Amino acid sequence: MALKISYMLKETGTNLVRRISLTIAAILTISISLALFGSSLLARDGVANATQRWEGGIEFVVWMNPEADADQDAAIRRSIEESPAVASSTYVSQEEAFEEFREMFADSPELIEAVEASDLPPSYRVVPTDPDADVVVELGSQFRNQPGVRDVVFASEAIKDIQLQANRISNGLLWVSIALLIASALLILNTIVVAIGARRQEIEVMKLVGASNWFIRLPFMLEGLVHGLIGAGFAVLAMWGVRNWVIDGFSRSQSLALLEGLKVNNAELINRSLWVLAIGVAVGIVGSAFAVSTKLDV
Amino acid sequence: MALKISYMLKETGTNLVRRISLTIAAILTISISLALFGSSLLARDGVANATQRWEGGIEFVVWMNPEADADQDAAIRRSIEESPAVASSTYVSQEEAFEEFREMFADSPELIEAVEASDLPPSYRVVPTDPDADVVVELGSQFRNQPGVRDVVFASEAIKDIQLQANRISNGLLWVSIALLIASALLILNTIVVAIGARRQEIEVMKLVGASNWFIRLPFMLEGLVHGLIGAGFAVLAMWGVRNWVIDGFSRSQSLALLEGLKVNNAELINRSLWVLAIGVAVGIVGSAFAVSTKLDV
């Protein structure tokens, strides 16, 4: 039995080395496809994290006149807080607004320099209970003509647009990586078919002398497994690189402040890495099992 | 001779169909690698276009006090215009600043609503003759303490940061696609090796009856060429898609106004498409020529 295992490993190694160019092609393709696949998952996580702070959040903003007096302010505050259609609301003072302005537009220091806290109006950020656009607009409009209110702005459009772009990118990545995964499975299948072809003579002899079916099959399936595993290993490395340099790089970036929330934490990264490893192994096994079952009629 | 050509085409077709899964894998990999390669070229073009409007442009901005009087303004204007260290300068009025503000921050309509033209200071955008950072800072600082000047801001940092991020993405794409191109060449090589293996018997007979070397080789090389060409064809389609939906989508986006300048014109797209086609053909020919020359010792 010990002999069998060492035989299997030796055979698998020989197979991998004997067709080195096909081995490299298979591993390259599977690692790139899985790296893209994993990165697209990470990008989706990142975008989800980044947009979470808006999602179900500010649905409209009531901008006050900086000159509004305390009575007007109190009246607005009361009507917002007492409205049954309002789920929650936050008051953003001029100083807070300026702070936020500075954060959001850190890429335009000249603008930050040009604006002062007193230039920015205080505001109420209101979350309606009913997220339906018509209801939100109806509710928001009630405040528009009240005294002390400068304007009511509906913020959801802008956020939806950001999410749309982000989803477009990560969906694109997903499709590309699925196509590459198919290519990888085909490649592994072919690597095994070629390996079987190259060892036809040996297999013929093995069948003749009565080697059991699994004894003949296993080295080939192990070969596919190794392709999948090594490819997935490289892909996981690439994913850590993407997280540490690309995604973190964006979120540290001074200029693309909108991407500031783009973060992928370690738990998410480990979760996605395990997914990628599992898919790599699955692709390797499925590709080789298919090749073995069709080409080795043992 | 007519017979020969029809024979070549028939043989090539048979080869492609007989090993359909390897054909698909090769075409998929080459089209994806070339699509990524082409897209990274397009992204670089787009980023170059987008950052061009800044490049060598505004190096620092002299923000005036909105309250500065005409004399102060005239003095600053004169000292800027007369300085030998200044290559050019532009005056941006409050209205122009507001216009630009609206364009740049179209993703935050609530801010546009909150800010009025009179909130924004007029400014001089100054391009120094010497782009060296120290010289620019030295020059800019001269204006800082003059009457009527609110602040002097050096804009180059933000732009450099944007370019850095953009370059990081397109370099990443470039490396990924180069790895995939290598995988494609290996794959085409292997497809041909497999095809040669599958037709060993025929080739043996061809050699025996005296078929000329090129007669045996050509169908295999054509096969590699077809892989490269079809793969590149799909890649070019994908590149047009990337231009029309992704890049144009970004530049039309309301939220990512920073990417507004991200444009790839038709001339650039055609140029890049031709590159991709040429590389596809080259990879196909090189892969198959290598396989044929090593495996067909004719």
Place this chain on the structure above:
Amino acid sequence: MIKLENVSKSYKGGTNTAALQNANIDIGKGEFVFLVGPSGSGKSTFIRLLNKEEDPSDGRIFVAGKDIGQLSSWKVPYLRRNIGCIFQDFKLLEKRTVAENVAFALEVIGRPRSVITKQVPAILELVGLADKVDSFPTQLSGGEQQRVSIARAFVNRPLILLADEPTGNLDPTTSVGIMRLLDRINRTGTTVVMATHDRGIVDTMRRRVVELDKGTIVRDQAQGVYE
């Protein structure tokens, strides 16, 4: 040992006439049987059926008392461990030495190394190749290669030895040597079935001869001659 009951075999996509038609035969333990007949008469088909390389279109085949038609596919290897096979073209692995070729047959059925290191030299001694253990097949004459292939077929001490024209590639003198070896193996109690069209061998050996013609058994003669 081997029994065929009304066995017929036609190949898909082959000729209309069957490769083997309604064959009935009974071969006892330790017999030596020559299969003769013109080209295409079904000799190789007969041998491939015993080995379950092909399945009969009709009829039943018993090997060592078992109906091999009933054998589930994962048991086929265990059937084959009881049957050694020799071919005209030797089917040796060129990248392996003589000893490795023989050892391969034991390795791939999971025999422990201790058994392999004992049995391989013994069988090579038996076939007269003790001094060629480390040679590669291309360094051997055809007769020596065939001895290696016999050693490989016999190293696991099978009950039956099937030989499909084992002397087809060999000159008359070498053929005689191979036949002596097969005869020796047969005397140890191994059943031997050998397809051939070497008239000289059949006529000299004088063993049981089964003649096929167009898939039909037309003669079954003890101590027979080629025709």
Place this chain on the structure above:
Amino acid sequence: MIKLENVSKSYKGGTNTAALQNANIDIGKGEFVFLVGPSGSGKSTFIRLLNKEEDPSDGRIFVAGKDIGQLSSWKVPYLRRNIGCIFQDFKLLEKRTVAENVAFALEVIGRPRSVITKQVPAILELVGLADKVDSFPTQLSGGEQQRVSIARAFVNRPLILLADEPTGNLDPTTSVGIMRLLDRINRTGTTVVMATHDRGIVDTMRRRVVELDKGTIVRDQAQGVYE
């Protein structure tokens, strides 16, 4: 037609002794030569050298007056168009019919379709397979398959026909038929060189016999016998 001057051949990684040693021979146009000798004596090597499938380690080989050692590699195919080859295992393409197998030999050397449609039926008529044009190789007997391979080798009317044990797979009766066909082809002026160890054939035909032993020509006898 064929001339060997001090030709030796040793294989890389093969045995220490050469497969062919210092061979000198002169074969005229229209001759019929049997190459005999025990297994491994160098018969196949001799034939592969004429076809430039192998290059000699030493010495010079002339075919049709040309030193084929001087031939640049792209000219080798044109040499081979003058040499037909027949083998023990036929080397037919299983996916193609009889007619297609023969036509293939003309197609791949770029002969126009008009020539192919004329010559293929003619040669199949000559070898006696006019009624089997659309059969596949597996549907034919061994003798018929060898006729197809002879048709393919001869359809381009080569000056020389090389045959390496063409009857090795065939029974005695079928072999006689093949030899009659080769004899007929030889009478059209084609030089035939045939390696064999079929004693019966050599002894019946009584043609020139060249005997090899361990790579050395030990006998060259007009109207000779096997040994």
